[in-house]
Amino acid sequence: MRRVLRKAQAARFLARLGVRRGAAFRLRVAMPPGGGAGASTAARVALARAAGRRGAARVAAACLFSEGACDPLMRAAPERALWASRQARVLAVTPALPAxxxxxxxxxxxxxxxxxxxxxxxxxxxxxxxxxxxxxxxxxxxxxxxxxxxxxxxxxxxxxxxxxxxxxxxxxxxxxxxxxxxxxxxxxxxxxxxxxxxxxxxxxxxxxxxxxxxxxx
CATH class of the missing domain: 3.30.70.890 (GHMP kinase, C-terminal domain)
Structure with a gap:
């Protein structure tokens, strides 16, 4: 397993979401950070949800603050978002993917x-x-x-x-x-x-x- 999120990064991210200090979480990922598969954003979204923060817009803003660029993984259907990663916003909602x-x-x-x-x-x-x-x-x-x-x-x-x-x-x-x-x-x-x-x-x-x-x- 590889570390995808340092403790200081996690603390700043949670603080951005209004989570008080003292909460303890353990995350594990089975893919490499920097692989381009969304591990960094996925870790933050998982952390936000574990802390009870689920609003997509709020979590996206916190991910952008923490990462500088993020994937739309906090959304219900991320594969349907034409996504501006440096702005954390949806440019368009696209049709469902074929199988x-x-x-x-x-x-x-x-x-x-x-x-x-x-x-x-x-x-x-x-x-x-x-x-x-x-x-x-x-x-x-x-x-x-x-x-x-x-x-x-x-x-x-x-x-x-x-x-x-x-x-x-x-x-x-x-x-x-x-x-x-x-x-x-x-x-x-x-x-x-x-x-x-x-x-x-x-x-x-x-x-x-x-x-x-x-x-x-």
Missing amino acids: MEIVGGFYGLPTRTNPRDALFADIADLAAQWPQACATAAAVARLASVSAARTLALRGPAHDPTAALAARLGALGWAIAHTGSARALIFAPGGAAATVEDALRAAGFAQVIRFRIGGRA
Whole structure:
């Protein structure tokens, strides 16, 4: 297990939410801080909920104060938020995701998010296409792949294997964290062979996981 939140950070975060000193909490995460999978925000949201603070707007403001940038994990449906991470606000609510199967993990070294980092690709055109793309897994995967390719072209690393793995393993597309080492292959439900995890591990991926998202609950 890795430390994702120092005691002093936790104390300042809780104070921002009006929680008195003296409360004791223990958090454990099974993914690397700096992986780009939302561990830092998830830890703060869990801490807020353990302390009885659940208002999404208030928790988002406290996360922004503490981190300088945050994910929309305090919201009921975070996957449907077009989210301004440096402002902790929703720009638009998007349609529900189609059903997809994800196989992914972490490739390379973790990179903590720097709130002052502005070296990101322009994806305004992809955001405009996103609502219509949510109709099918293939369309979502296509936009995710374009976004990921732009990020790699701008930020690296060079020779990232994710796109080639997606093509070789029959994925609909692929995705990466804008910052951090998280990588994912996107499949239609049931479309990922049982050997995909082994292929990712052989390529250097760590903490490989398979899960499903989207579709009807």
